[in-house]
């Protein structure tokens with residue numbers, strides 16, 4: 001079954017909420033055409049699932065991106081999800097032949113969460129790269145920045161990726177802080193028993209029932225997620241006119257046109273000499289915008 005959705009859930013009489021994301025074709029489209037090594041595609045799948053979980057959990061209207069940059073063999077992992085639940089992603093580099101853990105592979109790198117609200121200030125948070133995997137790095141981020149205990153589980157295979165998040169909210173329903181802690185410990189412990197195959201293969205209701213049949217779980221309506229690239233001719237033009245004119249002229253002389261490819265979806269935007277000159281003339285400061 002082709003499922004591409006994120007779904008929120010809560011537990012009755014507790015201060016814990018959850019989010020469950022599962023993606024099939026939207027993930028496949030995001031990695032298509034890049035010839036990623038299968039383990040790299042899986043790593044990117046976890047990034048994609050995490051970006052959807054973060055975007056659904058940190059409420060805002062705009063774009064969220066999760067980006068890891070490193071001087072190592074894999075130099076970039078990036079996934080974006082906006083509040084219309086559209087995603088895209090990219091990885092650059094190749095995994096080395098020897099199998100390295102997350103921390104070793106990205107030693108010296110940096111990971112950031114960037115939120116660009118449609119209206120308002122851009123925000124960037126730095127994710128510590130000390131965990132043994134992406135999920136534990138993000139957990140550290142939540143405890144620092146949101147001050148809300150949060151646990152994440154991520155999984156991916158060649159055709160699907162999934163993410164599961166539990167978050168402890170400020171106490172309201174719990175009888176005491178101690179009882180709240182106890183419930184949190186219990187629910188996270190049960191989630192720890194979850195296998196990757198269950199996350200990837202089971203429908204949300206069934207997975208939650210398997211984990212939490214003794215609790216009353218309320219599952220909200222699923223929100224659809226789609227692969228969609230936000231590139232456009234207009235955006236490409238805006239990038240193009242910032243480039244060095246001399247260099248553009250050289251490429252034109254050599255190739256007869258300028259071709260700009262979108263690194264995410266592979267769409268090629270082509271510009272002939274006359275069109276390019278028109279664009280470059282338009283950037284003159286004397287011309288009103």
Ligand SMILES: [Zn+2]
Pocket residue numbers: 229230231262263264265266267
């Ligand atoms: Zn694109």
